[in-house]
Amino acid sequence: MTILPSRTKALALAATLLLTACGGGGASTTPTVAPGPTSVASTGPTTPVPPSGNVTLTGAGATFPALLYQVWIEKFATAYSNVQIDYQAIGSGGGIKAITQQTVDFGASDAAMKDSEIAALPAGTKILHVPTALGAVVVTYNVKGADGAALDGLQLDGDNIANIFLGHIKTWNDPAIAANNADIAAKLPATPILVVHRSDGSGTTNAFTTYLDTISTEWHASVGAGKEVKWPVGNGAPGNDGVSAGVKQTDGAVGYVELEYASISGLKSAKVKNAAGKFVAGSVDGVTAAADAIVDKFPADFRQAPIINGAGDTTYPIAAYTYILAYVDQTDATKGQTLVAFLYWALTDGQAEEKAIGYAPLPAAIQAKALAELHQFTTGGTPIWPG
Amino acid sequence: MTARSRPPRAGGRTSRLPDRVFRSGSGLFGASVVVILVVLGVQLAVNGDQALSTFGTGFLTGSTWDPVAGIYGALPYIVGTIAAALIAVTLAAPIGILTAIFLAELAPRRLALPLTFAVELLAAIPSVVYGLWGVFVLGPVLHSTVEAWIVDTLGWIPLFAGPTFGIGLFAAGIILAIMILPTIVSISRDVISAVPDSHREAMLALGATRWETVSRAVLPVARSGIAGAVILGLGRALGETMAVTMVIGNGEHIPTSIFSTAQTIASKIATTFNEAQVGLQTSALIALGLVLLVITLTLNVVARFLVWRAAGVSGGGRT
Numbered sequence: 016m017t018i019l020p021s022r023t024k025a026l027a028l029a030a031t032l033l034l035t036a037c038g039g040g041g042a043s044t045t046p047t048v049a050p051g052p053t054s055v056a057s058t059g060p061t062t063p064v065p066p067s068g069n070v071t072l073t074g075a076g077a078t079f080p081a082l083l084y085q086v087w088i089e090k091f092a093t094a095y096s097n098v099q100i101d102y103q104a105i106g107s108g109g110g111i112k113a114i115t116q117q118t119v120d121f122g123a124s125d126a127a128m129k130d131s132e133i134a135a136l137p138a139g140t141k142i143l144h145v146p147t148a149l150g151a152v153v154v155t156y157n158v159k160g161a162d163g164a165a166l167d168g169l170q171l172d173g174d175n176i177a178n179i180f181l182g183h184i185k186t187w188n189d190p191a192i193a194a195n196n197a198d199i200a201a202k203l204p205a206t207p208i209l210v211v212h213r214s215d216g217s218g219t220t221n222a223f224t225t226y227l228d229t230i231s232t233e234w235h236a237s238v239g240a241g242k243e244v245k246w247p248v249g250n251g252a253p254g255n256d257g258v259s260a261g262v263k264q265t266d267g268a269v270g271y272v273e274l275e276y277a278s279i280s281g282l283k284s285a286k287v288k289n290a291a292g293k294f295v296a297g298s299v300d301g302v303t304a305a306a307d308a309i310v311d312k313f314p315a316d317f318r319q320a321p322i323i324n325g326a327g328d329t330t331y332p333i334a335a336y337t338y339i340l341a342y343v344d345q346t347d348a349t350k351g352q353t354l355v356a357f358l359y360w361a362l363t364d365g366q367a368e369e370k371a372i373g374y375a376p377l378p379a380a381i382q383a384k385a386l387a388e389l390h391q392f393t394t395g396g397t398p399i400w401p402g
Numbered sequence: 403m404t405a406r407s408r409p410p411r412a413g414g415r416t417s418r419l420p421d422r423v424f425r426s427g428s429g430l431f432g433a434s435v436v437v438i439l440v441v442l443g444v445q446l447a448v449n450g451d452q453a454l455s456t457f458g459t460g461f462l463t464g465s466t467w468d469p470v471a472g473i474y475g476a477l478p479y480i481v482g483t484i485a486a487a488l489i490a491v492t493l494a495a496p497i498g499i500l501t502a503i504f505l506a507e508l509a510p511r512r513l514a515l516p517l518t519f520a521v522e523l524l525a526a527i528p529s530v531v532y533g534l535w536g537v538f539v540l541g542p543v544l545h546s547t548v549e550a551w552i553v554d555t556l557g558w559i560p561l562f563a564g565p566t567f568g569i570g571l572f573a574a575g576i577i578l579a580i581m582i583l584p585t586i587v588s589i590s591r592d593v594i595s596a597v598p599d600s601h602r603e604a605m606l607a608l609g610a611t612r613w614e615t616v617s618r619a620v621l622p623v624a625r626s627g628i629a630g631a632v633i634l635g636l637g638r639a640l641g642e643t644m645a646v647t648m649v650i651g652n653g654e655h656i657p658t659s660i661f662s663t664a665q666t667i668a669s670k671i672a673t674t675f676n677e678a679q680v681g682l683q684t685s686a687l688i689a690l691g692l693v694l695l696v697i698t699l700t701l702n703v704v705a706r707f708l709v710w711r712a713a714g715v716s717g718g719g720r721t
Contacts, residue, residue, distance in 0.1 A: 108677030115680075135680050209567075214652030214665070216469075216677020239470035242677045250567060250663045251652030253673050260537065265567065 063389070063400040065098050065353040072353055075103040076110020076123030077218055078254070079150050079273050080337045083374050084123070087365045091357055098353055107218040108242065114142065114340050120350055122340035125150070125218020126242065127318035141343040143392070144317035145358055146385055147365075149306050149375035151274040152223045152333045153284035153297035157262050158187055160202035165283070170195045172288035173324075173332070177231035179269060180210055181238075182248035187267060195288070204267075210249025211261040211270035216242040219255065222321040222335040223271045229323045256280075274302070275373035289332045290324040301331030302375035310380040317388065334375070341392070348394040355392050355399045362386050443695065450689030452682060461689060465656055467670075469679065474686035476693060478656045482571070482664035483694070485657055486646060487639035489575025490582055495632045497579075498586030502628070505587070506594040507616050518591070525584035533648030536577045541568035541649060544576070549661055566661045567651060574650040575660070578642055582635035589634060593627030593709070594620060630708035637701045641694065643668040667694040 074084075081104035088100045105113070107124040111132055114122030127144055136142060154176060158166040166187075171179075175191055178184040184191060186205050193200040213220045221242045228240040238244050252261040255272045259280035262270040274297045277284045286294035295301050305325035313319055321335040339358065345351025362385050366376040377385065390402030447454075453474055454461055464475015501521065505514050545568030556562040566572075597620050605615040621628075643666075651663025652673065667690050678684045 106676040108679070112680065129679075132680065207565075214647075214654075215673040241470045242679075243469045243674055243683075245466065245468035245470070246654060250569075251654065251665070251673075253647060253652065257648075264542065 063352070063356040063359045065095050065356040066349050067097065068349065069097050070099070070349055070353045072098070072100045072120045072350060072357065073103075074100065074110075074121040074123060074339070075105050075113045075119045076340070077107040077125045077337055078104040079125050079218060079275075080123060080148055080374070082275070082372060083148055083369060086368055086372060087357075087361050090365075090368065091360055094360070095356075098357070100357065106216070108216055110340065114342075117342075120341070120347075121354060123147075123338065124340060125335060125337045126221045127320070127336070127338060128340065142340055143343055143388060144338045144340060145362075145388060146317060146319070146336045146377055146381060147339055147361055148337050148369055148377065149302045149334055150219075150222075150337060151297045151302045151305075151331050151375070152219055152226070152271050152335075153274050153277045154269065154271050154287065155259070155262050155277050155280075155282040155284045156269045157266065157282060158206060158268075159204060159266050160199070161188075161204040162202050164202075166199065166202060166204075167283055168196075168199055169283070169285040170288070170294040171285045173226075173230035176285075176287070177227050177234050179208055180212075180227060180247070180249070181231070181233060182210070184208065195294075206267035209265050209268045210246070211252055211258050211265075211268050212246050212249050213243075213253070213258060214251030215253045218242065218335065218337070219271065219273050220244065222333055225321040226323050226333045274299070278373060287332055289328075289330050290326055291328045291330070293328050295329060295331050297331050297333075299370050299373065299375045301329055302334040303378060305330045305332070305334040306336070306375070306381065307378045310378055313381060313384065317385075343391055343393060344396070345392060345394045345399065348399075351392060351394040351399050355389055358389055359386070359400070362389075443692070446688055446692040446695060450685055450692050452685035453689040454692075456682065461686070462693070467654060467686075469683050472682055474682070476667070476686075476690055478654060479665050479667045479670045479690060480693065480697075481656050482650070482653075483640055483666040483668070483697070485660075485664065486571055486574045486578060486650065486666055487636050489571060489660060490578030490639040491632060491636050493575065493579035494582050494586055494635060498583050498631070498635070499590055499628055501583075501587045502590030502594055502631075503616060503621075506591045507620065508612070518588070521584050521587045524580065529581065529642060529645040530648075532577050532581060533645035536573055536645060536649035537569065540576065541573050544568055544573055553661070561659055562661070563659045564661060567663060569649050569651040570653075570661050570663045571650065571657050572660045574646050574664075574666075577645050577649055578639040581642060581645065582638050585638055586631050586635045589631035589709070590624070590628045593624045593631065596627070597623045626708045626711050630705040633701050633705035633708065637698050637705065640666075640698050640701070641668055643672045647672055667691075 081102065084102045088102060091100065092098060102123070107126055110122035110124050111128055113119045115132070115136055117137065128142065133142065154171060156166070156169060158169075160166040171192070172195055175184065175195060178191065186207055188203040188205050193203055196203065221240065224234075224238065224240040224244050227234040227238070238247065250261060252258045252270075255276040258270040258272050259276055259282060262268040262282055263280065272280070272282075277297065284297055286296045289295050304327050305322045308325035308327045308330055309322055317338070319336050321333070324332045325334070339361075341354055345354065362377070362382055366382065369376040376382075387402065390398060390400055392399045457464060457474060461474065461476055462480065463477055464473070465477045466473050466475050467478065468474075505518055509517060545566055549564075549566040549568070549572065552562050553564040553566060557564060601619045601623060602615050605619040610618070646666050647669035650666060650669060652665050652669065653663030654665060655662075657664040671687050671690055675684075675687050678687055
């Protein structure tokens with residue numbers, strides 16, 4: 016079903032996926048299935064490119080992928096100088112509102128739209144979720160060990176994380192935490208645990224509370240999952256930055272942030288026990304592994320819930336897709352053509368940019384599905400990029 | 403506020419066209435202010451109606467805000483808003499009033515001018531700067547000094563009990579106090595200056611000291627105007643968002659101590675509105691805005707009334 020636009024692109028794509036180290040195209044030596052030059056096949060569909068006139072696209076939404084989109088937009092504008100794309104990082108909920116009210120050309124969200132949100136769309140319209148990258152939520156901590164040095168190498172299983180955020184585990188030297196950390200058990204101090212959580216609604220909170228909701232029946236019964244929940248304990252702080260700052264300033268603090276923020280802020284993050292019983296640090300590879308593990312169950316409408324406790328030894332247990340949202344039928348043909356071209360570029364060349372700046376690229380199977388999804392875009396009923 | 407008499411219309415002479423245009427034009431713009439306020443209130447009420455009609459008075463008295471379960475009670479935020487504002491006023495009122503007395507009555511002219519300028523400059527600092535300063539400088543300092551000391555000495559009173567985090571109601575109150583100081587100082591100073599010199603001269607002629615003159619002749623006359631200045635400051639403290647959001651700790655509970663983390667109405671709206679789900683949650687946040695509007699509007703009306711009365715008593719100019 017997956018129809019790749021041209022042999023050149025297909026090979027470049029394969030090379031990118033196999034050798035994520037570099038973004039080079041050099042596909043000429045790869046064995047080709049069918050003989051032929053590396054020119055655009057005369058009968059097959061072509062690579063979507065933006066129209067030649069000046070075009071401006073506006074988008075708004077999630078803050079998590081803002082850095083990635085900024086890099087993409089710059090690189091895309093270098094290739095097509097007539098295209099200008101503005102992306103405003105106003106938050107996932109804001110992105111969904113903006114696309115619902117049709118004030119932007121595309122929205123972006125860390126969480127797939129809910130049924131109720133889809134029902135709120137203008138009558139007769141349909142929206143597509145285009146996955147662009149994956150993120151992970153890591154548990155960060157700032158604890159001065161019993162020996163006076165900063166505690167490092169903390170490991171936590173799901174029950175411990177849930178009990179910390181439920182307020183049942185109150186000190187760092189709790190026997191349950193020590194049971195996860197045989198190596199550093201002697202260093203665990205009697206410092207009280209201070210939970211720092213997001214005070215604003217957030218896709219990060221959605222992924223993290225979905226994790227807690229999945230692993231803890233008590234959390235499921237008393238709190239639940241969502242972008243904003245009623246936290247049993249702890250202080251709130253706005254944004255990933257706010258949580259990082261809050262954790263950094265208090266000895267004994269624990270919080271949760273997006274993977275990229277943990278490395279930016281220099282905070283330590285705990286290894287989390289995955290479904291295979293291994294303690295895994297949050298990493299780009301661990302996230303892609305998580306996504307790979309559930310490729311078969313990926314929903315047809317692309318609205319994948321956060322990936323919790325995926326199978327596999329190297330899988331990190333708290334991961335989620337981030338999406339670009341756009342209407343299937345683009346009222347403005349020029350903008351529609353530009354959007355499809357941009358998304359095509361993002362799903363192919365753009366994927367190679369992700370790892371270097373802390374984002375997990377899509378698994379190959381999902382990438383292929385997303386590329387095929389682009390064929391659905393129409394303008395005035397006519398396919399923009401016939402497949 | 404004496405109504406100014408209209409320009410007399412001589413019999414037979416109709417007012418000229420520019421006059422008419424001027425009068426209707428400025429009348430229109432004047433009316434637009436009222437219209438904007440009314441539309442604002444109505445919009446808030448209409449959009450917040452879903453939450454208000456779902457929960458009734460429970461919206462004001464409920465202490466649970468749970469978007470997952472769809473239960474919204476505003477009490478923690480109402481208490482947080484009022485508590486932070488009260489702490490601010492408790493700190494800022496005495497400092498502000500004494501500064502105003504100094505500037506209006508005691509300071510030599512060449513000292514009064516730069517000081518007045520400096521106080522008014524405080525009002526020009528963006529609130530996000532106050533917030534940053536609060537988080538990175540004030541919070542840690544408070545945590546290790548003032549808060550630790552208060553908890554050690556007065557901690558047996560629940561209102562002053564720990565634990566302390568540096569950020570929280572107390573830090574927010576201090577930041578707000580600094581922010582409302584210019585309002586209190588400049589209005590109080592104007593009100594004090596509006597007291598006619600004859601009052602002072604009479605007291606001084608009787609052989610009264612400076613202190614007696616100020617405390618017996620000036621302050622009683624200016625009293626309600628100063629009260630108005632304080633209430634205007636309180637109004638500003640209630641609505642301040644950015645700085646408070648950054649230092650109050652965003653605790654989703656009714657604060658039990660002045661060191662508790664808390665959440666104000668304004669910061670709750672600012673932090674969660676963007677990601678709020680369409681429907682009940684959005685409606686509840688808009689209803690929160692309506693509650694805040696009612697609180698600040700009431701206070702401002704009271705303040706205006708007091709300032710107006712003070713100006714009336716002193717016989718000074720219109721305010």
